[in-house]
Amino acid sequence: MMGVARYWREIPVRYNLIGKKCGVCGKVYFPPRNICPTCRRKSIGKMEDYKLSGKGIVETYTIIHTPPPEFDGKAPYAVAIIKMEEGCHLTAQIVDCPLDEIHVGMKVEACLRRIQEDGKRGAIYYGYKFKKAED
Amino acid sequence: MREVAVIGIGMTEFGELWNRSFRDLVAEAGMHAILDAGIEGDEIDAMYIGGMSSGRFIGQEHVGSLAVEVAGLEDLHIPSIRVEAACASGGVAMHQGYLAVASGMYDIVVVGGAEKMTDVVGAEATNILASAADREWESFFGATFPGLYAMMARYHMKKYGTTPEQLASVAVKNHYNGSLNPKAQFKRRISIEDVLRSPMVAEPLHLLDCSPITDGAAATILAPLDIAKKYTDKIVKIRASALATDTLSLHGRKSFDSVPAAYHAAQRAYKMADLQPKDIDLAEVHDCFTIAEIMAIEDLGFFERGEGGKATEEGRTAIDGEIPINTSGGLKSKGHPVGATGVAQINEIVMQLRGEAGERQVKDARIGLTHNVGGSGGTAVVHILEVI
Numbered sequence: 001m002m003g004v005a006r007y008w009r010e011i012p013v014r015y016n017l018i019g020k021k022c023g024v025c026g027k028v029y030f031p032p033r034n035i036c037p038t039c040r041r042k043s044i045g046k047m048e049d050y051k052l053s054g055k056g057i058v059e060t061y062t063i064i065h066t067p068p069p070e071f072d073g074k075a076p077y078a079v080a081i082i083k084m085e086e087g088c089h090l091t092a093q094i095v096d097c098p099l100d101e102i103h104v105g106m107k108v109e110a111c112l113r114r115i116q117e118d119g120k121r122g123a124i125y126y127g128y129k130f131k132k133a134e135d
Numbered sequence: 136m137r138e139v140a141v142i143g144i145g146m147t148e149f150g151e152l153w154n155r156s157f158r159d160l161v162a163e164a165g166m167h168a169i170l171d172a173g174i175e176g177d178e179i180d181a182m183y184i185g186g187m188s189s190g191r192f193i194g195q196e197h198v199g200s201l202a203v204e205v206a207g208l209e210d211l212h213i214p215s216i217r218v219e220a221a222c223a224s225g226g227v228a229m230h231q232g233y234l235a236v237a238s239g240m241y242d243i244v245v246v247g248g249a250e251k252m253t254d255v256v257g258a259e260a261t262n263i264l265a266s267a268a269d270r271e272w273e274s275f276f277g278a279t280f281p282g283l284y285a286m287m288a289r290y291h292m293k294k295y296g297t298t299p300e301q302l303a304s305v306a307v308k309n310h311y312n313g314s315l316n317p318k319a320q321f322k323r324r325i326s327i328e329d330v331l332r333s334p335m336v337a338e339p340l341h342l343l344d345c346s347p348i349t350d351g352a353a354a355t356i357l358a359p360l361d362i363a364k365k366y367t368d369k370i371v372k373i374r375a376s377a378l379a380t381d382t383l384s385l386h387g388r389k390s391f392d393s394v395p396a397a398y399h400a401a402q403r404a405y406k407m408a409d410l411q412p413k414d415i416d417l418a419e420v421h422d423c424f425t426i427a428e429i430m431a432i433e434d435l436g437f438f439e440r441g442e443g444g445k446a447t448e449e450g451r452t453a454i455d456g457e458i459p460i461n462t463s464g465g466l467k468s469k470g471h472p473v474g475a476t477g478v479a480q481i482n483e484i485v486m487q488l489r490g491e492a493g494e495r496q497v498k499d500a501r502i503g504l505t506h507n508v509g510g511s512g513g514t515a516v517v518h519i520l521e522v523i
Contacts, residue, residue, distance in 0.1 A: 010271065031272045031384075060293070060391055062285035063338040064277065068265055069258045071277050079278045081286055081386045089386040091273045104293055115276060127276065 002118070007125050014127035017110055019088065021050035028052070028086035054110035055133060056084040063099055070116045078102050082130060096131040107133040136237045140363035141371045141520065143172025143356035144482045149470035150320040152350040157193050157251040162205045164352035164475075165247055172356040173366050176208055180241035182215040185228035185248035186474035191263045193254050202247060221267035222423060224248060225353070225477025226378075226507030226516030233376040233518075236357045248478035249352035260348045264473070267510040269384035281345055281424065283385045283511040285337035288426035290391040292339065294441065297429065299339055301444030303330035305425035306343050306467055308453055313464025315454075315495040320349050320470030330425075344425040349470030353479035369489040374410065374502070375519040377403035385511045394427075394512035397434040401506070404517040405436075412436035415458065415519070416500045417487055419480035421508040422465040431506050432460060435517075454495055462487060462495045477507035477516060488522035 012018050019030030023046030024039040030052055036043035061080035064071070071077070078094040080102070094102050095113065108130040117124045145167025147160050155163075161184070169176070182202055190196040199215035218228040225248030232246035252260055265274040268283055291297050307327055313319035325343060333342040363370045379399035382388055389395060405411060412435060420435070422428035429443035437458050438446045446452060452460035463469045463483040466476060484503035486492045505518045 060286040060290040062282045062289060062340075063335070064279055064282050065335040065337065066261070066279065066281070067258075067277065068262050068274070068279055070262075072258070074277070077277060079276065079282050079286070081391065091278050091384070091386045092276050104289070125275075129276075 004123050007123065015112060017052040017054055017128060019050050019052055019086070020047040022046065023048055028088055030084060030086070030088045030090055053085050056082040056108055056130070058094065058102065058104055058106040058108060059083045059089065060104060061094065061102055080130070082108060093129040094131070095129045109133040137239055138360035139233050139236045139357055139373045140360045141355050141373065141481065141485050142358045142363050142366045143168045143174065144354070144485045145169070145171055146318060146353035146475070146479055146482050147351050148318045149349050149351035149472060149479070151253050153253065155350060157189060157195065157249060158201065158205050160251060160350060160352035161202055161247065161249045164249065164354040165202070165206050165245060168245065168354035168356050174243055174356060176206065177211060178243045179208060179211070179213060179245055180243050181213055181235055182245040182247065183218055183228040183232045183235070184215065185218050185224035185226070185477060187219060187221050187224050187250060188263050188266065189251070191266070193251050220514040221509035222421070222471070222473045223477060223507045223509030223514040223516050224474040225479070226505070226518070227477070227514065229355070229477055229481060229518060230376050230378050230516055232357050233373055236359055242359055242362065244357045245354060246357060246478060247352065247354040248475035250472035250474040251350050252348045252472060253350050273384055273386070279337060281340055282337040284424040284426055285340045286385065287391055287430065287511070288339050288424070291426060291429065294392050295444070297441070297444040299331060300327055301448045302339070302344055302425040302429070303327045304448045305422060305428045306330050308447065309422060309461050309465040309467040312454060312462050312495055313468025315493070316464050316469055319464040319468050320347055321464070321468045340424055340426070346423045346466035346471040349472040351470060351472035351475045351479070353475045353482050355478060355481050355485070369522065371485050371488050371520050371522050373518060374408035374521050375404035375517070377401070377407060378514070378516045379403065380514050381512055383510065383513045388512065393430050393434055393440070394508060394515060396512050396515035397431060397506060397508055397517070400515040400517040401435045404504070404519050408519045410502065410519060414502055415504045416502050417459040417462060417484070417497045418504040418506060419463060419483050420460055420465070420506040421476070422461055422467050423471060423508070425467070427508065428460065428465065435504065435506060454497060459497045462492065462497060477505070480505040480507060481518065481520070484520050488520060
């Protein structure tokens with residue numbers, strides 16, 4: 001079991017999709033990065049918080065049938081790499097959609113969901129999952 | 136920089152070794168290698184031990200000291216260092232051992248690798264292996280380690296038309312090779328249908344697309360080339376030792392249908408050895424999943440991008456093919472005790488180059504390559520060996 005602080009400190013990022021934008025080249029990073037890999041030393045002190053739109057497309061995905069212990073009883077569930085509108089990629093579950101309708105290129109948008117809990121008595125962790133975009 | 140040779144190899148049987156402890160495995164692999172090299176204990180200058188997660192698998196860290204005690208070398212007070220880079224720990228230990236000898240700092244160096252994975256119960260091993268991925272931004276959200284490779288497989292299939300049958304053909308070949316290896320975990324031959332009928336782990340990967348949970352250890356003894364002759368007639372020289380890295384997470388990479396770190400490690404190794412892919416007679420590659428072998432033979436330049444699946448299906452990577460891949464059975468069939476894997480790959484290539492591989496011997500093998508990957512591709516190590 002981990003201390004609550006490990007998850008608590010990531011709450012702003014995981015609830016609101018707050019990434020980082022390089023103040024030099026303007027590129028957006030999510031998950032947040034401390035240093036822009038393009039501008040490197042020039043970006044020090046210039047990485048600004050940046051809220052993502054939450055819109056993206058499925059770049060690739062899998063259906064997990066053998067889950068890790070924290071996701072016991074949740075399988076089958078879908079995990080995807082999503083290319084966000086801002087150009088960065090992240091890993092998240094796809095929900096609210098029959099598993100056989102998920103496809104590469106599918107437009108998705110972020111929603112706030114329960115991700116996992118630390119046993120029966122521990123904290124419940126929330127964060128982003130993605131659902132089919134309404135348009 | 137001095138030229139470096141492998142003068143001894145040794146490994147345990149790989150498998151679910153319920154009656155063997157981590158200590159037993161380290162001792163057996165080390166003793167075999169020392170006997171094979173014909174060295175005395177007090178000739179050893181240093182040890183490098185690859186291990187991914189003994190702390191979580193058996194609750195034991197500080198493996199460098201443990202290895203010295205196991206070997207009975209404590210009175211020498213030699214440097215002994217544990218090296219960690221997830222599934223590439225063994226390969227990185229080889230790289231460190233190589234550098235130590237090449238630099239002139241040490242003469243006789245033991246490089247080992249070990250993992251005892253079956254002392255934890257249930258899905259705990261899966262959870263520990265997930266620590267090779269990005270815990271905060273991949274595993275936390277439910278991505279498993281097979282899941283990451285499954286996403287690479289999907290991407291490769293979509294881009295190049297790679298088929299589930301082609302993925303399965305990797306497992307079929309490697310199980311066939313493993314059936315010829317007395318130390319392999321699985322000596323059972325399987326068919327394409329067996330793979331496709333096995334349970335789904337992470338679509339499109341079935342259970343038989345995945346390497347197993349394994350106990351095992353392997354070791355090698357390195358020496359400067361100029362004194363290697365003192366110990367052996369069949370000298371295997373290290374022509375190249377190259378390491379490359381990339382982001383910890385898969386989603387942070389520039390490519391999802393290749394392992395850029397493996398490509399770069401290979402390019403560096405070919406340059407260092409002044410060789411090309413066509414000069415390699417055989418290779419041991421990191422087939423933690425079937426798709427990983429297909430990407431490996433493309434990253435190493437043996438086949439064009441997108442051609443790896445077809446080449447495997449056509450038998451071009453079989454023992455009697457144009458470039459035999461994983462004659463040992465690979466991670467898939469020989470087994471994958473993560474920290475030992477990179478060193479076990481060197482064992483197989485040295486056996487082949489010495490002509491000691493028995494039923495699975497590749498004819499006239501002179502130059503061999505190993506390809507060891509950590510995580511989903513955050514670290515990759517390539518070695519090129521030549522018998523002289």
